[in-house]
Amino acid sequence: MMSLYPLLIIAVVLFVILNLAAGLIWVERRLLALWQDRYGPNRVGPFGLGQVLADSVKLFTKEDWIPPFADRAVFVLAPGIIVATALLSFAVVPFAPGFVVADLNIGLLFLLAMSSLGVYSVVLAGWASNNKYSLLGGIRASAQMLSYEVFMGLSLLGVVILAGSFRLTDIVEAQRKVWFVIPQFAGFVLFLIAGVAETRRLPFDLAEAESELIAGFHSEYSGMKFGMFFVGEYIGVTLISAAIALLYFGGWLGPILPSALWFAIKTLAFICLFILLRAGLPRPRFDQLMLWGWKYLLPLSLLNLLVTGAVVLALS
């Protein structure tokens, strides 16, 4: 019986995440529509909820075309990577006390590592498509990841110093008195920026940049392979939102309501923020993005780390 419990958790996590990712497509389309003075999908089922199902059926039944000029093996592999790494990251995410697939003592590092691996998917897809637009998208993605990964990790170290642990459950427990967003506000802002960049969504969707690169790295993808990128993106958004909730907003902590619900509410709030960003902001240029990353955000995150360390040292 004891050995079945982890399997049950895995099953529940997988079920929730995959359904959430699909459901988010509807949420995003409806929310964007709300902010853009239009209706969005409202025809299939109540509130257009059936749209999710209709979209999935469409994606599964569409012709899955592999261009003859593409590098076949890599082309097929690429969309799998993004979904796999994003799902694997959820292994260390605690949804509620004790409800976690693997409570690793290096949980945070694992999460960072997995989400970094995700960029392989984009780069390989861009390369394997053998299309100039895709290639440009892939190159942009790799450069963007390189520069934003660096301070993403650094911005999180403030939290690690305060909590004294890389284990995510410990980090959440350490926020019983005060959420880390208050002592680590700069770190939170930096992580938020890096997080948006990590998910490659507007204003950091340079790898895709539909008005410039048509669809960037996934221009040549169709059918369910395209669907995998789509789902992978939404899992990524969920993951970063969950990470923000865990690291800065006390994860499942909160009064009255069950802890898992608190966690869900916080995560959803950040998902909505992601969508709002997409509705509101233009896209910076590639070189501007790099410039901000290296010149401002990296020094800022180092400074944040330094100050946090000094304060903790002084108080102890």
Add this chain to the structure above:
Amino acid sequence: MMATALVADQELRQELGPEAVPQTTCDGIPTFWLPAGEIRNAVRLLRNAVPQPFRMLYDLTAIDERGRRFRDGQPSRDFTVVYHLFSYERNAYVRLKVALESDNLKVPSVVDIYPVANWYEREVWDMFGISFEGHPHLARILMPRSWQGHPLRKDHPARATEMGPYRLPDEKLDAEQEALRFRPEEWGMSRGREDSDFLFLNVGPQHPGTHGVLRIVLELDGEEIVNAVPDIGFHHRGAEKMGERQTWHTYIPYTDRVDYLGGVMNNLAYLTAFEKIAGITVPPRGQMIRVMLAELFRIISHLVWYGTFAQDVGQMSPVFYTFNDREKAFGIVEAVCGARMHPNWFRIGGVAQDLPAGWDRMLRDFVDYLPSRLDEYDRTVIRNKLFQARTKGVGQCTIEEAIDWGMTGPNLRACGFAWDFRKKQSYACYEQLDFDIPTGKCGDCFDRAVVHVEEMRQSLRIIRQCIDNMPGGPCNAEHPLTTPPPKARTMHDIETLINHFLGVSWGPVTPPGEALGAIEATKGNNGYYLISDGGNGSYRTRIRTPSFAHMQMLPLLCRGLMIPDLLAILGSLDYVLADIDR
């Protein structure tokens, strides 16, 4: 007015020397015939040496004269090449003409004097087969490279039915495919530097950032643009050729579709030219209705530009807001004209119908509604720091460059040059209206955006004045050449009856003459150069569009920048493909 024109005429005639033979035209623009050998000297003289020089080559086109009946005092040759020059200091045009024989269709090129002549000369070569000696790259521009014949010649068929069924046997398919093969050298591009190879990227003809079927071949070093060559003509529908087939009246709906975002603005340009030939004066009410609707269409066009430009720099939402507002404006257009994008509403001598009851309330609601929306877009777009980072300092040009390359309209004003044809060469009833000319400072994408936005506010001002001061009286001129012609006295005297019958059944039989009607359209100076040969339709219809000149400037604006900048520049230039290709 006439006297000063005559003085200018005399003075120019002296400058140009005894070789120049003057011609009188309906529009009062000094017109001179020159021998082909003299044209370069004359053009150079007018651009560089005369006081208050003619710095802009406004238009360059040709006429196939082989079917002409009435041309008193003009050389009886087969082809004419026509140069329109414009002087901002004189605020005047001058027209130069060169007559050519069929067996010797050669003129020296003026590309080295006016860089903007490049595309115009290519177009004349494409359409008429007149070659320009010394042109750096005299290739077809609007028609496919494999096209046989020169479409605007009178012996080239105008209808598909005259051309026989289209067949594509394998050999032809292969030849067409071969003609499409991309060789950088043919486009004036090199394959690489000594240390690196260039990447050639086709932006378009199907690309979300080009706003239509436009192809831009990019020569890239990494993401940096080494060179960009626009490939146009995908939207070419032979609007000028159709002008020769339609009557004066039935051509009006075709004009709607040239700058298809400008609606009646195109009607206005066309009719301004035609009414000069026919000598029609539109009554005040007709003028003001025209101006009011034209300004409404300026707003409509700028709203499309606003939203799509924001989208080009990656902002997703504004396009929905501006299209919603445009929808409101279309509601008014629909109530007045019955149609939306292409109302085909102006008529020779006025407009199709008087304004409907309640028009002023609808318009007043709109001019009250839009300003707060524009303020909101200022906050979301213009004042957005990311938007500014994307547009400031991108795609700059100086006033001199802009004039050299024939830039007009909001794009020219963005360089800091307060020139608006509505004020400087007032037409319709603009001289009675109070409005400002917004300008920018450095002519970059951001300034172009600011000028466009401010123009919408000025247009609202104009519309408000039109609502408050709409004159009474008839909206159509009492003139036999108007369409439909006045009918009131047809049953009283035979002359009116005949005129009416001809005007309705044939179209207005117009005395021979030629005129240029140029207006400040939504995107810049839009001019119709019409030639009447005494028939019920045009002998030659030349449409000078702003977008054509703006697109030619693209390589200059985007060299050394990156791909996202190219899209920002394209968005800010505010062009329409049909306005480029016609």
